[in-house]
Amino acid sequence: MVILWMKKELEALDHASMERRLRIHIPIPESPGYVMHGGRALLDLSSNDYLGLAQHPAIIEAMRAALLKEGVGAGASRLVTGNRQPYAQLEKALAAWQNCDAALVFANGYIANVGVISALVGRGDVVFSDQLNHASIVDGIILSRAEHARYRHNDMEHLRALLHKFRDKRRKLIVTDAVFSMDGDQARLHDLIALKREFNALLMVDEAHSGGVYGPRGEGLTFALGVKNDVDIHMGTLSKSFGIYGAYVCGSETLIRWLMNKARPLIYSTALPPSLIAGAVQALKLIQTEHWRRKRLFAASEFFRSSLCEAGFNIGNGDSAIVPLVLGHNHKALQFSSALENEGIAAIAIRPPTVPEGTARIRFSLSAAHSLEELADAVTKICRLGLQLGVLES
Template identity: 90%
Template sequence: MIINWMKKELEALNHASLERRLRTHVPIPESPGYMMHGGRVLLDLSSNDYLGLAQHPAIIEAMRDALLIEGAGAGASRLVTGNRRPYGQLEKALAEWQNCDAALVFANGYIANVGVISALAGRGDVVFSDQFNHASIVDGIILSRAEHARYRHNDIEHLRALLHKFRDKRRKLIVTDAIFSMDGDQARLLDLIELKREYNALLMVDEAHSGGVYGLHGEGLALALGLKNDVDIHMGTLSKSFGVYGAYVCGNETLIRWLMNKARPLIYSTALPPSLIAGTTQALELIQTEHWRRERLFTASEFFRSSLCMAGFNVGNGDSPIVPLIIGNNHKALQFSSALETEGIAAIAIRPPTVPDGTARIRFSLSAAHSLEELTDAVTKIRRIGLRLGVLESCDQS
């Protein structure tokens, strides 16, 4: 029976400390940066609410107002009758923010990557993808039926060799995360731009973890580095720094028209509720005007990363709010996460296949809602757990 093989596979996952289960966490609106689980208040060091906007009253009010006017749902796909007024307002604001001709909103980042890649590449084409790119990029390449040329993480010479190998393909697309979601390091965007010019390829950058965080007004890493005009397809999410839900793609008018006609997830999905879109427009205004949130976020991130590094942990390189504490062993990573929860900290263990075998980790994610006092206390607890579980000792020996 089909159930029997499922049970066996689940038993194997459980034995390898790889089975996943849903856990219910409850936000605490009056205490940003904290959540409830099992009746206990926990410092939230796992969410992607980088700017602390998820509980912002102005966003909630904008959503409530739109809900009363537009109703609970859009009722249809955007190309039928689901394209309500808030969509146009948000897309106009996104295009101005990114200094692009036009923008297009998708249901979420996964759907955006799948839709865009499969709309731009197909049989006879090749997509070059960083080894550490998000799963949605990998799945988008698979669904496109284009050839998948996967290059080693941030290895520009390996990418160059692959581009040369596939130089005669019809279309060539290079896709990369701007900030890699499990390691927190940056893509080598300048080198990628030079290669895309040399081999006449398109470049798509996923700013899911950098939008709202980098740039004078949170425009993202490409613009912060002065490279925005060299990126052909600029994608970002609305569920992290924005604190709401959804995704966007910005580019020239031709690109956006093409996606409206060829991106199947957009064409065949019901539109997001207009109230979400209205809330996101308010979030975009806050991202552009409340610069103190980015300043506080980078101060917190630098302090937390350097404190863990000085304590002896392996936290990788980077300046982003994503701080991975590499443990290696799956079971020990789960033990570490459980011990953190006992100490009042929510920090989830990340295991394969999300990360490579042997690199299980606690992926800490900082927020502007976190104070240095809270993080100082957290570091003390993390160090104590690391010593008890032998993680610090193993890092010292590596």
């Protein structure tokens, strides 16, 4: 009986062009920015490896050395015996990088957001969340059992109205992505800070897609905008610009001590393998010193974005390495993605519920590993397919 309803639901998803399937893509170490799929090399325009560090030999060597010294796994949670020396080294370096008192590493960004939010608020509290925030933020709010006050994307007047409505709640937390993962635009951080001060709320910023990219040493958008000291909880990931896996939270010593005692995903999860942490230490050094990677990424993003905009595509208003080509219908997004693959480009269709209904898209994601020549060739192919598939007018 259970299988029958599952099959019916899956058939409905398939009919709506919404069923998801796993596909194997194999990295090509000698050709950064490319992956193998179906026996062909494809230009990878869907990875979050923004700085092109995922295949960096220095990171691989750091992980290899730690693997030989520390073993395969941590063997326990961090609060038992899983807290190895590389953790202390990484958290000290992260705190210095972010100019914070302390830092705490989590297994991944999803777990970090769920753990932090559910540790800070509960019944009787309220969380104000941008409508386009990542699913991990939404799930963290649900698990916290706090009131969820969702404001329209970057609509500060709507947020102000909600803050006023819930002004008498015990604790108030505003949470936002710094750069929104599916649209590539920025949060209005200056306005959010003004509102958090006015209504005595905490502010948490998720720098998953901006950490390593913005700021003089890749510290993130809060540094680039000069508002770092006005953010109470600073979260970022090790799985995008760092090219590895994991997440971190930076803030006051009190905040980090609180999370060590209250963040259930940290307390009840086995620690990440020490080799991953050692790799992240090396990645952080590269992020802070190899500034050319950010310069190259921004040049690539500006060229790619402006080229698609001039061609007439609907790509939104961001300035980041995330360039959404909004197509609307799920089938059209799948059709465009398949056509791109035939042209040698890996660019995956993003459909609801990841994005709102009617906004299915190709989410292009650029990397410092891409050359302008490669991107120019990709733009030519994208424009030709846009005409063939009726996305652009001839």
